[in-house]
Amino acid sequence: MSTHLPVLQVVVPLLAAPVCALIRNARAAAVIAVLASWATLAIALSLLGDVMSAGVISYAIGDWVPPIGIEYRVDIVNAWVLVIVSTIASVVAPYMITSVADEVARGRIPLFYAAYLLCLCGLLGITITGDVFNVFVFLEISSLSAYALIAMGTRRRALTAAFRYLIMGSVGATFIVIGIGLLYVMTGSLNMADLAVLLPEVWDSRTVKVAYGFLGVGFCLKLALFPLHLWLPNAYAFAPSAVTAFMASTATKVAVYMLLRFFLTIFGAPFSFGVMALDRVLLPLALVAIVSMSLVAIFQVDVKRLLAYSSVAQIGYMVLGLSFASVTGLTATLLHLFNHALMKGALFMAMGCVVYRIGSVHIDAMAGLGKRMPWTMAAFVLGGLSLVGVPLTVGFVSKWFLILGALERGWWPVAVIVLLASVLALVYVWRVVEAAYFRPYGGDEGGPREAPWRLLVPTWALVGANLYFGISAVRTAQVAERAAEVLMTGVGP
Amino acid sequence: MREEIIVRVGAKFLAPFIIMFALYVHFHGDYSPGGGFQAGVILAAAFALLALVYGLEAVQRVLPLWFTRMCAALGVLIFAGVGVVTMLLGHNYLGYNALAADPTHPEHGQHYGILLVELGVLVTVFGVMVTVFYHFAGRGRRDP
Amino acid sequence: MRLDLFVSHYNYWVVIFLMMVGFYILISRGNLIKKIVGLNVFQTAVFMLYISMGKITGGTPPILVNPKGAGEGHNGAEAGPNGAEAGLGGTEALQEPAAEVVYSNPLPHVLILTAIVVGIATTSLGLALAVRIKEAYGTMEEDEINRIEAETEAAE
Numbered sequence: 097m098s099t100h101l102p103v104l105q106v107v108v109p110l111l112a113a114p115v116c117a118l119i120r121n122a123r124a125a126a127v128i129a130v131l132a133s134w135a136t137l138a139i140a141l142s143l144l145g146d147v148m149s150a151g152v153i154s155y156a157i158g159d160w161v162p163p164i165g166i167e168y169r170v171d172i173v174n175a176w177v178l179v180i181v182s183t184i185a186s187v188v189a190p191y192m193i194t195s196v197a198d199e200v201a202r203g204r205i206p207l208f209y210a211a212y213l214l215c216l217c218g219l220l221g222i223t224i225t226g227d228v229f230n231v232f233v234f235l236e237i238s239s240l241s242a243y244a245l246i247a248m249g250t251r252r253r254a255l256t257a258a259f260r261y262l263i264m265g266s267v268g269a270t271f272i273v274i275g276i277g278l279l280y281v282m283t284g285s286l287n288m289a290d291l292a293v294l295l296p297e298v299w300d301s302r303t304v305k306v307a308y309g310f311l312g313v314g315f316c317l318k319l320a321l322f323p324l325h326l327w328l329p330n331a332y333a334f335a336p337s338a339v340t341a342f343m344a345s346t347a348t349k350v351a352v353y354m355l356l357r358f359f360l361t362i363f364g365a366p367f368s369f370g371v372m373a374l375d376r377v378l379l380p381l382a383l384v385a386i387v388s389m390s391l392v393a394i395f396q397v398d399v400k401r402l403l404a405y406s407s408v409a410q411i412g413y414m415v416l417g418l419s420f421a422s423v424t425g426l427t428a429t430l431l432h433l434f435n436h437a438l439m440k441g442a443l444f445m446a447m448g449c450v451v452y453r454i455g456s457v458h459i460d461a462m463a464g465l466g467k468r469m470p471w472t473m474a475a476f477v478l479g480g481l482s483l484v485g486v487p488l489t490v491g492f493v494s495k496w497f498l499i500l501g502a503l504e505r506g507w508w509p510v511a512v513i514v515l516l517a518s519v520l521a522l523v524y525v526w527r528v529v530e531a532a533y534f535r536p537y538g539g540d541e542g543g544p545r546e547a548p549w550r551l552l553v554p555t556w557a558l559v560g561a562n563l564y565f566g567i568s569a570v571r572t573a574q575v576a577e578r579a580a581e582v583l584m585t586g587v588g589p
Numbered sequence: 590m591r592e593e594i595i596v597r598v599g600a601k602f603l604a605p606f607i608i609m610f611a612l613y614v615h616f617h618g619d620y621s622p623g624g625g626f627q628a629g630v631i632l633a634a635a636f637a638l639l640a641l642v643y644g645l646e647a648v649q650r651v652l653p654l655w656f657t658r659m660c661a662a663l664g665v666l667i668f669a670g671v672g673v674v675t676m677l678l679g680h681n682y683l684g685y686n687a688l689a690a691d692p693t694h695p696e697h698g699q700h701y702g703i704l705l706v707e708l709g710v711l712v713t714v715f716g717v718m719v720t721v722f723y724h725f726a727g728r729g730r731r732d733p
Numbered sequence: 734m735r736l737d738l739f740v741s742h743y744n745y746w747v748v749i750f751l752m753m754v755g756f757y758i759l760i761s762r763g764n765l766i767k768k769i770v771g772l773n774v775f776q777t778a779v780f781m782l783y784i785s786m787g788k789i790t791g792g793t794p795p796i797l798v799n800p801k802g803a804g805e806g807h808n809g810a811e812a813g814p815n816g817a818e819a820g821l822g823g824t825e826a827l828q829e830p831a832a833e834v835v836y837s838n839p840l841p842h843v844l845i846l847t848a849i850v851v852g853i854a855t856t857s858l859g860l861a862l863a864v865r866i867k868e869a870y871g872t873m874e875e876d877e878i879n880r881i882e883a884e885t886e887a888a889e
Contacts, residue, residue, distance in 0.1 A: 100676055100682065103672075103681070103682040107672065107673065110665070111666065111669045111670075114662035114665040114666045114669075115666070117658070117661070118659060118662045118663070155681065157681065158682065158684050159680055159681045159684035159685075210662070229847075233847055236851040236855075240851075240854050240855065240858060243858055244858065247865070252866075252869035253882060255866045256870075256878055256882065258862055259862045259863065259866060262858065262862065263759065263768055263772060266772055266776070266855050267756075267759070269851075270775060270776055270779055273779050273783075274782065277783050280786075280840075281786055286840075622794070624846075626846060626850060714850075721861075724861070725860070725861075728864060
């Protein structure tokens with residue numbers, strides 16, 4: 097079966113989703129979701145191993161030879177992203193069992209798991225496919241299930257947040273379809289590797305440039321780059337906690353991957369940086385995102401929304417790495433995909449623990465929780481330190497490579513801004529820490545206790561990963577660097 | 590529309606033909622325009638027509654909500670299951686050639702494969718369309 | 734701007750017009766249902782873009798015309814692989830003078846069938862959300878929803 101691994105990566109969650117919907121038993125559905133998530137992780141790890149040793153894997157769906165048929169194509173870049181997505185899925189899935197039982201209406205729980213698995217299937221599909229239209233199909237699978245997941249939040253504002261996300265997300269996806277259509281008009285192909293060969297012949301055409309613009313706006317909407325981020329804060333703040341943890345660590349990462357794949361592999365780095373000046377467009381946007389969104393985060397009173405704004409700022413870091421147009425910069429981007437998934441996953445899961453016990457993440461409601469829920473808040477502190485970029489955490493590793501990339505280009509003001517933004521991150525993390533540890537507990541004696549271990553174990557698994565990959569960053573950095581080289585050279589076939 | 594005799598008789602008369610046409614669109618889908626999606630929508634339209642004329646309860650007695658929901662999930666299973674079967678038979682995912690009864694003509698498998706996969710699409714689309722219709726149609730009734 | 738350029742690409746003008754109409758409704762209207770209508774018009778414009786580019790003048794439906802005889806022609810097996818080749822070569826068929834039959838390019842239609850399905854799913858999900866928003870807030874106007882949300886936020 098090992099030759100079928102690329103397709104199984106997508107088919108396992110795709111098969112598990114209808115089974116969850118059919119059995120309509122909450123506990124059984126949860127078990128299926130957890131098993132399916134773990135299976136995807138096993139497949140992703142073995143794919144990464146294969147790719148590291150044997151190079152690109154190509155899988156022809158339905159025995160149709162590419163470029164005629166749909167091809168699943170795994171190289172080191174998407175194997176890396178597959179590992180990120182499935183790692184988060186397999187940590188969040190066990191967390192869901194307890195968290196979702198608390199936050200979602202009982203009758204909807206099997207459907208919740210079905211939607212979660214479809215979302216996972218979509219995200220993995222976007223990452224693994226080598227066909228541009230297939231990207232759109234999987235994008236919509238993941239987005240539609242994400243809208244449904246967000247709408248299952250407990251408060252009514254979840255509905256408006258989901259609606260707003262639906263409108264903006266659909267516009268973004270439609271822009272992507274327009275771009276793909278224009279590419280097809282020019283080349284007659286939908287296969288990524290084939291497009292990479294055919295496109296240089298038609299670089300000069302205005303249609304290709306227009307396609308580039310449409311695709312760019314579509315991706316930036318999906319990855320919530322600064323001026324197009326408006327859907328994100330409310331969607332993350334009002335979704336069920338487990339959904340927020342999952343989406344914040346995977347959905348935007350996959351969108352960044354799409355951007356890299358289209359602009360560097362298909363169009364090629366020479367076109368993106370040489371003809372379209374992508375770096376000069378993205379650099380100011382990334383910097384504005386980093387500074388302004390960190391500032392906005394400082395003034396939030398809802399901690400989930402605070403973290404959501406911080407996510408927009410962190411996306412700025414990823415895009416910043418891309419705008420350096422160098423292998424070091426891209427290494428920082430790819431590393432930060434993984435590292436940010438680890439830290440935001442841990443932080444949002446800690447907030448899920450708080451929601452489980454006190455039903456709110458308002459900063460005043462969290463006063464004195466440091467003593468009441470020591471493990472939960474300790475997880476938050478460690479995740480927060482990682483977000484700031486303190487040495488020995490993963491956040492430090494990404495910032496290190498970012499600053500290295502900036503200095504390599506001789507852009508020391510950018511490096512200074514990155515460091516200053518870390519101080520801003522310290523301020524918003526500190527606000528929560530101050531409330532939790534230095535303010536007295538306001539409620540009665542029989543108040544909240546520590547969150548159950550079923551929530552704490554997954555949370556601490558991610559916190560542990562934050563520390564582990566922060567201390568021994570060699571392996572992750574190696575993989576990210578090789579992936580960055582693949583993207584920059586744009587090998588195509 | 591309980592008094593409109595022409596509408597009631599007309600709907601009753603039309604419904605079987607609509608269902609028949611849906612099946613034609615499905616099974617003739619590989620020679621002429623058609624396929625599972627169109628067939629599923631046409632099939633759902635037959636029941637939507639009946640529900641409009643005879644009321645939601647009458648149709649839900651024949652086609653209960655749990656059944657259409659099950660259809661929605663079952664179709665995906667059929668679709669993905671066909672792919673798994675071809676994989677077990679030693680071909681790639683959705684490699685229909687594996688399904689040929691006569692191994693000397695593996696192309697025949699394409700015919701069976703596309704019909705089976707489109708059957709999955711039909712079942713899902715039918716289930717989803719009717720479920721969506723039920724939910725929107727039943728909405729005002731529960732909270733007037 | 735030459736007139737023939739305008740006329741010969743009329744399908745693009747139709748598409749652009751529809752797209753802008755949809756986008757305008759989407760942005761300017763506060764009613765959630767109208768927003769979905771706008772989104773639909775916007776998406777339909779893209780469907781038109783794809784379908785119009787699959788049209789080849791004088792092209793027949795891309796189902797293999799088999800000159801060898803009806804028996805073979807009714808054999809789904811051969812239609813499979815060759816049909817796909819015709820799909821890829823929809824544009825090539827024009828350049829090939831040897832090909833007697835010109836097929837329309839079926840691929841855009843297939844792609845758009847998928848996109849239509851996606852559009853339906855988006856629409857029904859959007860309508861379902863709109864219905865539940867109406868039930869939760871008692872209104873479907875965005876201004877009023879924003880006002881209610883601001884009030885609840887201030888009350889917290």
